[in-house]
Amino acid sequence: MSEKKHIFNAKHVAIIGLGLIGGSVARGIYRAGFRGELVGAVENEADVKRALTLGLVDACHTDIASAVGQADLIVVAVPPAALAEVLAQIAAHAPRDAIITDTGSSKQSVVALAQAHLADRLAYFVPGHPIAGTENQGLDAGFNTLFDGRRVILTPSQDTAASALDCVVGLWKELGASVIEMDAAHHDDVLAATSHLPHVLAYTLVDTLAALSERQEIFAFAAGGFADFTRIASSDARLWRDIVVANRGPVLDVLDTYIERLARIRSAIADDDHDTIDGVFGRAKAARDEYGADRRESAS
Amino acid sequence: MSEKKHIFNAKHVAIIGLGLIGGSVARGIYRAGFRGELVGAVENEADVKRALTLGLVDACHTDIASAVGQADLIVVAVPPAALAEVLAQIAAHAPRDAIITDTGSSKQSVVALAQAHLADRLAYFVPGHPIAGTENQGLDAGFNTLFDGRRVILTPSQDTAASALDCVVGLWKELGASVIEMDAAHHDDVLAATSHLPHVLAYTLVDTLAALSERQEIFAFAAGGFADFTRIASSDARLWRDIVVANRGPVLDVLDTYIERLARIRSAIADDDHDTIDGVFGRAKAARDEYGADRRESAS
Numbered sequence: 001m002s003e004k005k006h007i008f009n010a011k012h013v014a015i016i017g018l019g020l021i022g023g024s025v026a027r028g029i030y031r032a033g034f035r036g037e038l039v040g041a042v043e044n045e046a047d048v049k050r051a052l053t054l055g056l057v058d059a060c061h062t063d064i065a066s067a068v069g070q071a072d073l074i075v076v077a078v079p080p081a082a083l084a085e086v087l088a089q090i091a092a093h094a095p096r097d098a099i100i101t102d103t104g105s106s107k108q109s110v111v112a113l114a115q116a117h118l119a120d121r122l123a124y125f126v127p128g129h130p131i132a133g134t135e136n137q138g139l140d141a142g143f144n145t146l147f148d149g150r151r152v153i154l155t156p157s158q159d160t161a162a163s164a165l166d167c168v169v170g171l172w173k174e175l176g177a178s179v180i181e182m183d184a185a186h187h188d189d190v191l192a193a194t195s196h197l198p199h200v201l202a203y204t205l206v207d208t209l210a211a212l213s214e215r216q217e218i219f220a221f222a223a224g225g226f227a228d229f230t231r232i233a234s235s236d237a238r239l240w241r242d243i244v245v246a247n248r249g250p251v252l253d254v255l256d257t258y259i260e261r262l263a264r265i266r267s268a269i270a271d272d273d274h275d276t277i278d279g280v281f282g283r284a285k286a287a288r289d290e291y292g293a294d295r296r297e298s299a300s
Numbered sequence: 301m302s303e304k305k306h307i308f309n310a311k312h313v314a315i316i317g318l319g320l321i322g323g324s325v326a327r328g329i330y331r332a333g334f335r336g337e338l339v340g341a342v343e344n345e346a347d348v349k350r351a352l353t354l355g356l357v358d359a360c361h362t363d364i365a366s367a368v369g370q371a372d373l374i375v376v377a378v379p380p381a382a383l384a385e386v387l388a389q390i391a392a393h394a395p396r397d398a399i400i401t402d403t404g405s406s407k408q409s410v411v412a413l414a415q416a417h418l419a420d421r422l423a424y425f426v427p428g429h430p431i432a433g434t435e436n437q438g439l440d441a442g443f444n445t446l447f448d449g450r451r452v453i454l455t456p457s458q459d460t461a462a463s464a465l466d467c468v469v470g471l472w473k474e475l476g477a478s479v480i481e482m483d484a485a486h487h488d489d490v491l492a493a494t495s496h497l498p499h500v501l502a503y504t505l506v507d508t509l510a511a512l513s514e515r516q517e518i519f520a521f522a523a524g525g526f527a528d529f530t531r532i533a534s535s536d537a538r539l540w541r542d543i544v545v546a547n548r549g550p551v552l553d554v555l556d557t558y559i560e561r562l563a564r565i566r567s568a569i570a571d572d573d574h575d576t577i578d579g580v581f582g583r584a585k586a587a588r589d590e591y592g593a594d595r596r597e598s599a600s
């Protein structure tokens with residue numbers, strides 16, 4: 001009880017973007033028993049109406065200024081392309097001691113934007129990334145259990161105030177997640193490998209098959225393994241282009257390693273080199289069996 | 301009723317290999333109400349006992365001769381590497397008019413083996429491939445609903461007797477599947493694209509990540525999308541090596557196309573070429589959303 005009070009010391013919480021991630025934060029905050037005022041901001045008027053109909057927030061705006069004017073805590077959950085403008089608006093209109101966090105899938109790019117737009121508020125900015133999600137987008141996509149049992153990575157820097165970090169850690173715990181801290185560069189390497197690269201591979205596979213002359217038949221005969229393998233290719237294409245571009249360096253590094261290894265397995269298949277194939281397939285199966293928790297949701 | 305009698309005109313059915321596929325055929329045959337004798341063959345003595353304990357068959361042997369001596373219908377469901385020897389044994393010991401079918405994941409390689417070993421019985425050999433499966437193997441892996449609502453591809457040739465084809469079509473229908481006929485080369489192209497290539501990509505991805513220095517952390521932070529994407533890398537490594545090698549030509553063709561397209565998207569990411577990235581990701585999402593039935597099982 002007293003812990004809950006501590007975490008929601010914030011009386012005014014603003015969520016910028018009420019799609020899958022922001023909408024799930026909003027639903028989760030209510031589930032946790034928050035009693036302050038929850039204000040949202042979205043891009044379109046239609047979504048303001050929808051947000052209120054769904055009861056996601058107490059009030060909703062299309063201008064950031066109105067949403068953040070009173071905020072103690074601001075959660076930014078907009079697509080990467082909108083982030084610069086949103087941070088600039090927050091800098092112009094939020095109280096000077098408002099704590100600000102984001103949910104973006106790459107962190108060095110976000111830190112760079114924060115340095116540009118929140119230069120005099122860096123102590124109150126806590127970069128974050130919930131490792132949770134689905135392939136759906138928009139206001140109807142969220143749900144209040146999205147973060148249950150999931151991890152959230154925060155990448156605070158030397159500049160980050162302990163009180164701001166505590167507040168954001170508390171928020172995610174209330175939402176059911178556990179919090180890990182690491183530096184932004186490390187986050188970007190890990191996520192490039194586990195999330196961004198798989199998305200690039202899956203999109204490229206489906207596009208490759210769609211271009212084959214047997215297109216129609218190929219998809220008709222695609223069995224369950226294919227459906228699982230390509231589910232992430234149903235994710236929002238624009239969002240993922242932005243994620244991949246925002247995390248270009250780490251993505252290219254791991255993609256190059258992958259391309260090299262794919263060339264090697266290609267030669268092994270051509271040369272009937274069983275040892276090499278067995279090595280790759282066998283090590284992969286062992287690693288997958290060892291580490292592979294069989295969760296169903298996809299995440300960026 | 302009378303249809304059931306027609307299909308199970310066979311009084312003696314032999315299943316060679318009682319793993320995921322053969323074991324599911326056995327379970328499905330009993331579920332369908334078969335009243336003849338079902339005989340199995342496996343490789344190891346321990347599996348003979350296990351097969352009888354599980355009640356998969358009425359009798360079980362490690363020598364093919366004993367299993368097929370009386371058979372009207374023989375279903376071969378052994379790993380690709382065992383197929384040549386099994387077909388040779390069948391040729392030596394089965395009644396001359398026994399109908400023979402297989403379940404192998406590539407078909408031109410099977411047809412070549414049949415031409416070598418069943419030369420004077422080609423009329424009674426019906427190459428087949430159920431598009432159903434999971435990433436598990438062995439006698440305990442099968443279940444009697446594995447083929448419900450799934451497709452089975454048969455690749456009969458000019459040589460195939462209509463009566464043999466009818467019998468095998470009837471078998472799969474009794475097992476709950478629908479049957480499609482196509483030629484073996486076409487089957488191999490389609491399956492290389494939808495099944496064999498995704499397995500190569502998934503194994504290579506997991507092996508690539510397992511070799512990175514952040515290995516431990518990478519798998520710890522791999523979220524649901526990654527688990528889905530790599531589930532097929534839990535499939536039996538030896539089986540999949542054999543499948544990929546057996547279908548080498550079609551696999552290399554589609555793998556080369558994929559590698560070419562992956563190089564293209566790599567350049568697009570490096571060059572910040574949004575149009576190309578949007579093209580690939582967007583076309584892929586559209587195709588996946590159009591065709592992508594969200595089945596859960598994986599299949600070879």
Ligand SMILES: NC(=O)c1ccc[n+]([C@@H]2O[C@H](COP(=O)([O-])OP(=O)(O)OC[C@H]3O[C@@H](n4cnc5c(N)ncnc54)[C@H](OP(=O)(O)O)[C@@H]3O)[C@@H](O)[C@H]2O)c1
Pocket residue numbers: 016017018019020021022023041042043044045047077078079080082085086103104105106129130131132133134135136137138139141243298299300
């Ligand atoms: N999807 C995932 O699995 C996942 C997982 C972890 C992190 N993330 C990250 O979380 C962030 C949000 O992703 P999402 O999946 O929640 O996206 P989403 O479902 O598309 O939602 C985006 C929301 O942002 C709003 N928005 C866009 N531009 C805006 C602007 N200029 N001002 C105010 N609101 C604006 C949109 O409003 P309208 O509806 O009016 O357009 C929408 O409500 C992204 O940075 C993403 O990388 C995503």
Ligand SMILES: NC(=O)c1ccc[n+]([C@@H]2O[C@H](COP(=O)([O-])OP(=O)(O)OC[C@H]3O[C@@H](n4cnc5c(N)ncnc54)[C@H](OP(=O)(O)O)[C@@H]3O)[C@@H](O)[C@H]2O)c1
Pocket residue numbers: 316317318319320321322323341342343344345347377378379380382385386403404405406429430431432433434435436437438439441543598599600
């Ligand atoms: N797995 C899939 O998803 C899938 C899908 C469609 C088609 N297929 C194809 O179906 C076939 C069987 O695959 P599976 O997944 O069922 O394999 P599995 O679970 O490993 O079962 C193989 C079975 O064959 C037996 N066997 C091996 N060598 C033998 C021999 N020389 N004589 C007699 N029995 C022998 C094994 O006996 P022991 O247990 O005693 O070793 C085992 O019972 C393969 O050709 C595969 O390509 C597989």
